Amino acid sequence: RTTFGHGLPFVYATKTGAGDATLTTQGTPTVWSNSGGAIGFTVNGHDYAAYAPTGATWTVSGTTIRSSLYNRDFFSVAVLPATGSASGRAAALAAYAPYAHNHVTGTKVSWSYDEASAKMTATYAFTTQAKQGSGTGTVFALYPHQRDHLTGVTPSSYSYVSPRGPMRVVIGASQFRTVTTFNGVLPQLANTGFSP
Numbered sequence: 001r002t003t004f005g006h007g008l009p010f011v012y013a014t015k016t017g018a019g020d021a022t023l024t025t026q027g028t029p030t031v032w033s034n035s036g037g038a039i040g041f042t043v044n045g046h047d048y049a050a051y052a053p054t055g056a057t058w059t060v061s062g063t064t065i066r067s068s069l070y071n072r073d074f075f076s077v078a079v080l081p082a083t084g085s086a087s088g089r090a091a092a093l094a095a096y097a098p099y100a101h102n103h104v105t106g107t108k109v110s111w112s113y114d115e116a117s118a119k120m121t122a123t124y125a126f127t128t129q130a131k132q133g134s135g136t137g138t139v140f141a142l143y144p145h146q147r148d149h150l151t152g153v154t155p156s157s158y159s160y161v162s163p164r165g166p167m168r169v170v171i172g173a174s175q176f177r178t179v180t181t182f183n184g185v186l187p188q189l190a191n192t193g194f195s196p
Contacts, residue, residue: 003104007141007167009078009096009160012103014131021075023050023065031060032086033093038100039065040080040093047080049093051100053132074131076100078139081158081169092158095171099139101132113182120182125175137174141167149178 003012015021025043033040039058040049050058056070069075078100080092106127113120124146126138144165147155153176155168170176 005104005107007143008104009080009139009141009169010076010100010104011078012074012076014074014103015069016073020066020068021052023077025063025065028063029060029065033090034058034060037070038093038097040089041065042089047082047089047092048077049080049096049100050077051075051097053101072132074101074103076103079160081160083158095156095158096139098135099137099172102128102130102135102138104138105129118181118183120180122178122180123175124177128174137172139169139171140173140176141169142176143167146176146178149180150176151179152177 001014027044029041029043031041037052037056052067052075053070053072056067058067078096104126108125110123141160147168153170153173156171158169159166
């Protein structure tokens with residue numbers, strides 16, 4: 001069973017039954033880190049990380065990456081932001097690691113409107129389940145229209161490319177807020193006398 005969502009760089013996985021967790025890549029992976037249950041690898045120019053529980057290891061054979069998960073039933077895989085350097089890849093792998101096992105189980109948005117100032121506040125919240133330890137928070141990327149009206153959290157320097165523009169990454173938060181001006185909508189369109 002996998003869980004993923006818009007703006008979430010992680011795919012969270014839970015397996016049932018016997019057998020190893022197995023990832024099959026579209027091309028031979030170049031492994032640049034493999035320790036502590038986390039493996040960092042590059043396939044077709046894109047950087048990825050797979051995180052297994054503490055005590056687990058990953059093995060690579062051809063295009064297959066495999067782990068017994070140390071007899072546990074969960075893991076996660078993340079697409080890492082492009083950093084352009086070996087040290088940048090390693091830093092992203094480490095920055096994401098504390099949140100790899102905080103599986104996102106739900107999201108919710110709520111709104112409040114201050115009529116006097118014409119400001120709409122939207123609060124986006126993530127519910128997580130710690131599969132290992134008792135951590136909270138997650139990693140998420142914001143679309144430009146969210147980033148430009150963000151309040152309460154500060155994005156990292158990491159970003160992803162999207163058709164809407166760069167998506168900036170927030171690491172370790174459980175929610176974020178945007179504040180935008182909203183002056184209402186016209187209840188009807190004015191009669192201009194124009195007819196097609």
